[in-house]
Structure formats: C-alpha cells, structure tokens
Amino acid sequence: MNIEVSHVAKTYGTVQAVQDLSFTIPGGQIFALLGPNGAGKSSLIRMLVGLTLPDQGHIRVTLAGQHYSTLPDGCFGYLPEDRGLYLDKTVVENLQYIGQLRGLSKHQITEQLDHWLQRLDLLDKRKENLSKLSKGNQQKVQLISCLMHQPALLILDEPFSGLDPINQEHVLTILAELKAKGTTVLLSAHQMALVERLADQMMLLNKGQVVAQGNLQQVTQQLDPKVSYSVTFADAIDTSQLDLCSSIRLWHMQAPQQFLLELREHVSVNQLLQQLSQLGALADFSRQQPSLHDLYLAAVQHHNLTPESAVSPSNEGAVA
CATH class of the missing domain: 3.30.70 (Alpha-Beta Plaits)
Structure with missing residues (x-):
C-alpha cells in the first residue's frame, strides 16, 4: 500500500489546521508524524481515514493496483487519540465485538485473540472488565483491536501512551515484525528515542506546515x-x-x-x-550528533511554541 498526499489543506473556522501538505508514505515503511499540540497531526490523520475531507488537494491510496481517494474499509487499523472501547465489558467481549464489526469469523476471532492476548501478556486478564485494568493494559487491548484483522496499514496515534518500558519494547518489536511482513505504519508519538529507532521516514509539523521531513539523517540536517x-x-x-x-x-x-x-x-x-x-x-x-528529542525541543522553541509535557527522550512517566 502506498499513500500520496498532495497539497492538502484543512481549515476549521479561522484556524488553518493543515496548510498545503505534500508527502508520500511508501508501502512497508514506518512513517512518524511529530509535532506539538495544534500542529495538525490529528487533522491530517482524520482526513486519511475519511472522517473529514480536505478543503483542497487530494489523497491517493494505491492498494493491490487499485487507486482510492480515501482508505478502503477493512484495509487499515486505526488507534485514535480518543480511545473508544467499552469499560464495562471484559477484554474478550470488547475484542469479539470488534472482530465481528471487522467481518471476522468466530474461528478467526478466536485465533487472533489467542495469539495477541498471549503475545501482549493479557491471557490472565481476558475475563476482566476494562475498567479494572491499568492504563497500560487498556492500551494493549486497544492495540489488539487494531491488529486482529491483519490490516495492510496501521494508523496509530500515541501507541506507546501509558506503556512501561518493557511493554514499549514489546510494541516496538511487534511493529518492526509487521513492517518486515509488508505492513505500512503511520504513527504519531512523543517518545523520541523510540521514533529514532523505529521510523524509516518522519515529518515534523508546526501549525499545519512542514518544518522538517525525511529520514533521521535528513531531518537532523534540516533542523541542525x-x-x-x-x-x-x-x-x-x-x-x-x-x-x-x-x-x-x-x-x-x-x-x-x-x-x-x-x-x-x-x-x-x-x-x-x-x-x-x-x-x-x-x-x-x-x-x-544531537538526539531527535533535542532537535524537536529546539525546533519548538525556535517557532515560539510550547512543547507538550508528554515529550520525553526516553520513558519518563510511563506506567504499567
């Protein structure tokens, strides 16, 4: 799957959330969106998944030789910034429901649940309500809901949020394995040390505009x-x-x-x-060689922005 974004713009009232953005996400790569609050990351993601339409420009998705203006249903897994599972339902009930919505058979749902619950150390939590789980375990259930239908594209808004360092490493390994199998990954994250290790390409946004774009070496050169x-x-x-x-x-x-x-x-x-x-x-x-974390902070300060408290060079503030 390839995604081409060409001169896309989006305005909400008097606020220009996205301004004339153009970039390409090649199939089988991990692409990271970086930037502080209000940079336009979530607005861009909403346009990609078809929740909103661009005011100008176009999005072109190529999948199995076919071209689309938005992502086809069923081809992507989306982890939104605002989580949406049912806290009063068990882990299994939530995931079975998501699997049914995705059109999976009972056998496929059972197979995927067994695999991912074991992979993410949730087998002993399968009958617990989500409300009783830690933030980190809730996040892992959210991730499974995006993975169980084996999408060609993953769109992950803060996938490491709430995860302790060990579970961050688990997710990092899973994403690397999915990439090796050809899955395309678009993620927004603030754990810069993880982004450095993971992303093939990255784009730093500021007020809806591109500040730097490319691989780590290119972004480093552009910012410093x-x-x-x-x-x-x-x-x-x-x-x-x-x-x-x-x-x-x-x-x-x-x-x-x-x-x-x-x-x-x-x-x-x-x-x-x-x-x-x-x-x-x-x-x-x-x-x-300055770290991506240091470059990010310098770029934010240069543009008179306030960096988010979630930005961290490593894993400070993570919970289990």
Missing part, C-alpha cells in the same frame, strides 16, 4: 545543519588559542581540557585536526 565535535586534550591548553583557529566558529568548555567545537562552513575534519594538534595532544575526538 551545524557540525560540532567534542575534543579532549591530554593536558591543559591556552584557551585563547581556540579563538584564533580559523576552523572553529564557536567553542564551549564542557570540562577541564574538554571542549565542544562548532565548525565553520566548508571546513574539513582534517583541517580542524591539524589546527587542534598544534594546541596540544588530543586524548579524545568525536562528532556530536
């Missing part, structure tokens, strides 16, 4: 084109000499004898090393 290195000298040096190095644009002392250097444009590593070696013997030298 600076080239920085960490250098540690074997002995103390005269720091005033760093100001005289033509290769160095800025420098910052991180610790005694350790410095963070930002290079000028068109300066090679060899040029830098040659100048540094004249200041003293080097004990360590490495390129500094």
Whole structure:
C-alpha cells in the first residue's frame, strides 16, 4: 500500500489546521508524524481515514493496483487519540465485538485473540472488565483491536501512551515484525528515542506546515545543519588559542581540557585536526550528533511554541 498526499489543506473556522501538505508514505515503511499540540497531526490523520475531507488537494491510496481517494474499509487499523472501547465489558467481549464489526469469523476471532492476548501478556486478564485494568493494559487491548484483522496499514496515534518500558519494547518489536511482513505504519508519538529507532521516514509539523521531513539523517540536517565535535586534550591548553583557529566558529568548555567545537562552513575534519594538534595532544575526538528529542525541543522553541509535557527522550512517566 502506498499513500500520496498532495497539497492538502484543512481549515476549521479561522484556524488553518493543515496548510498545503505534500508527502508520500511508501508501502512497508514506518512513517512518524511529530509535532506539538495544534500542529495538525490529528487533522491530517482524520482526513486519511475519511472522517473529514480536505478543503483542497487530494489523497491517493494505491492498494493491490487499485487507486482510492480515501482508505478502503477493512484495509487499515486505526488507534485514535480518543480511545473508544467499552469499560464495562471484559477484554474478550470488547475484542469479539470488534472482530465481528471487522467481518471476522468466530474461528478467526478466536485465533487472533489467542495469539495477541498471549503475545501482549493479557491471557490472565481476558475475563476482566476494562475498567479494572491499568492504563497500560487498556492500551494493549486497544492495540489488539487494531491488529486482529491483519490490516495492510496501521494508523496509530500515541501507541506507546501509558506503556512501561518493557511493554514499549514489546510494541516496538511487534511493529518492526509487521513492517518486515509488508505492513505500512503511520504513527504519531512523543517518545523520541523510540521514533529514532523505529521510523524509516518522519515529518515534523508546526501549525499545519512542514518544518522538517525525511529520514533521521535528513531531518537532523534540516533542523541542525551545524557540525560540532567534542575534543579532549591530554593536558591543559591556552584557551585563547581556540579563538584564533580559523576552523572553529564557536567553542564551549564542557570540562577541564574538554571542549565542544562548532565548525565553520566548508571546513574539513582534517583541517580542524591539524589546527587542534598544534594546541596540544588530543586524548579524545568525536562528532556530536544531537538526539531527535533535542532537535524537536529546539525546533519548538525556535517557532515560539510550547512543547507538550508528554515529550520525553526516553520513558519518563510511563506506567504499567
């Protein structure tokens, strides 16, 4: 399945939720939507699943050689931002009902339930009402409801929400396995360390517009084109000499004898090393690669936005 979005826009009253977005999600890849509240992620997802229509532009879905303007029913699993299962029903009752809505036979439902309940460690919870489950276990039931009909496309809005680090790893592994089998995945998430490991392509939105787009290396280059290195000298040096190095644009002392250097444009590593070696013997030298988390925060601050509290470099605040 391929998805092509071309010059799509959506306005609610006076608010431009999505502005002239164009991108492609190749089949069998994991595509991550990033951005703070109000960036346009949910508005874009709603258009993709056909809950709303774009005011301009078009969406083209290619599945088994056929072309569609919205996603065909039954071909996708959707985990919305607002969860929708029945808290007063058991895990099995909820999932059996979802399976019936998806047109699965009793045998298929039983087979899928056995597989996913075991895979996500919910077998002992199958007869419990959802209201009695932890937030993390409720989230796992929601995920199963998206997976049991084996869709060609998964659209997941915050799939790691409420999951502890162990269960986040379980879901990460499941998504990687589904990708290997050809499933296309579109996800919106704030666990940047997981997105770095998982996504083939990503797009950072701000106020409905694209801030950066591409693979991790391309997004990193777009958000932070600076080239920085960490250098540690074997002995103390005269720091005033760093100001005289033509290769160095800025420098910052991180610790005694350790410095963070930002290079000028068109300066090679060899040029830098040659100048540094004249200041003293080097004990360590490495390129500094900012994390996606740091780049996200920098982009948010640059655009005078307030980052969501849910954004985390790892798994802070996760629950079981």
